[in-house]
Amino acid sequence: DQQVKQNSPSLSVQEGRISILNCDYTNSMFDYFLWYKKYPAEGPTFLISISSIKDKNEDGRFTVFLNKSAKHLSLHIVPSQPGDSAVYFCAAVDNFNKFYFGSGTKLNVKP
């Protein structure tokens, strides 16, 4: 049973607009959440993270929001650029340092 879910397999956005990627989780004991970006045939690269005690973390064009009551995580990219086109995975970490990944959302930013 998947504990981290990304229900949108793909998202298409115009360059310059906002991209919003969503992630839901079931385990309220997760300590930490991360977003990774992945290009085909490569390993994921870390993008941004948030502790379970916070509700927002911002890094340049990337902001992650955490809604603990809804068990929902989102990644906002503003403004979106064609180079942002990739698969984005959200991940959650439990207190045993075990990571749980969502199935990914493929973002396509159109020029």
Add this chain to the structure above:
Amino acid sequence: DGGITQSPKYLFRKEGQNVTLSCEQNLNHDAMYWYRQDPGQGLRLIYYSQIVNDFQKGDIAEGYSVSREKKESFPLTVTSAQKNPTAFYLCASKQKSSYEQYFGPGTRLTVT
């Protein structure tokens, strides 16, 4: 140049043969992880190790084995007992004090 290396990038094997995938890191990270990615799916945890000479099963450990004799190395053996071994395999590592995992470039294993 610090990082994680996985070799080879592409690997082909006949059904019934065991195969070992290499993962080496020079980041001095304590923990190492093996994941499997199938088309259209996320990363599923196979095994992980938080210290040398110790490792734990992940969600899909059946048909796989690992060893952690050195801090830098965490090889994964795909045995003939693994029913669907063809996949993209990713190795990752992290510091004990951090949540950020660093990933290798992956090995694509094809078993025919």
